[in-house]
Amino acid sequence: MSLGHAILGFVSGRPLSGYDLKKRFDHSVGHFWTATQSQIYRTLKRMADDGWVTMTVVDQDDRPDRKLYHITDDGRRELHRWLTAEPEPLVIRHPWLVRVFFADQLSDEEIAALFEARAASLRAQRERYEVAIPPAIEEAFRQIGSNRARRMWQFTLDYGLMRLEAELRWIEDALAELADLPED
Amino acid sequence: MSLGHAILGFVSGRPLSGYDLKKRFDHSVGHFWTATQSQIYRTLKRMADDGWVTMTVVDQDDRPDRKLYHITDDGRRELHRWLTAEPEPLVIRHPWLVRVFFADQLSDEEIAALFEARAASLRAQRERYEVAIPPAIEEAFRQIGSNRARRMWQFTLDYGLMRLEAELRWIEDALAELADLPED
């Protein structure tokens, strides 16, 4: 996956500006993918060069002009190719596990604090998911009106919650085991 | 976390060369963190500049000379500071979910194939974990002899397996729901 593919997904519905895309990223896929404004503008330029999108300028009086990006037939083909392509190799990067791996150097209390702090982060994240995402999904549904899309969005939220719950259970198990951690 | 912290973790036990470190990354933390050779050499240079490590050259007749990196007191302090620091903010990036998010554009069959292919990747990964990692942990234990460390390594493996199992269950649920996916 590349940022370009996510952008193709968004512009496949309607033409959007870089500014619009930034909002889409923040509000609808922000819980599993982020993009900065400078990254979006940079990528749109390259996508236009590659013929995945075309750009039209919309003059506005009060506000800065908008540059709308429209998907091309080539872009649509690339989007479908990517959606049905082989799964990408699993790239697994867990900075958190690096700490756990070297945590034998810490005292029992420090190790417990490490896991507790991680659990607190995860619970805060779960809170954000539960509070912020369901209304965002409903709002997007109101605008787009696709039940099929809504079901897919719900899958991504289920995934996030499932991950958080599973990790919280793992931490509980680990904390229970810390009681009889070998001393060396 | 930075690559430098992982390197500090490794050289805190015994001095190592860039080449040694590459093997450590591949064999012991490879299931949750990777580093390329060029990244390791680049980072070692910066760590020496920053005073986290010092370097000594070991002449060898048959083979290229080795450059051994030793942790300094400053490096040890930095390692402990990092291990006990506040948890880093959760950065959540799931390229796989981006596909799911836009998958409403696909047919029911294509969506099912998407999930099935993902499940196959996850099962292959589980296979690798179960076959390759436990012996690697035992081998590392034989060399280092720390039961405390072995317990921590086991935690990281448990985490990986837990994640795979949880995602596989999520895919099963999703596949079951695909039967009555709205058409639009």
Add this chain to the structure above:
DNA sequence: CAGATCATGTAACCTGTTACATGATTTC
């Protein structure tokens, strides 16, 4: 004789982050 292992590194490139720059309008 081909390929792996030992051991060092550099160069070019891609992705992502942070900060800076501009300037009008709307809202508190």
Add this chain to the structure above:
DNA sequence: GAAATCATGTAACAGGTTACATGATCTG
């Protein structure tokens, strides 16, 4: 009067990937 919103971008940097470069020795 300050801050948010609308809307565009650039510049510099950090982290990660791929490919290239060298050269001996060991293994099949």
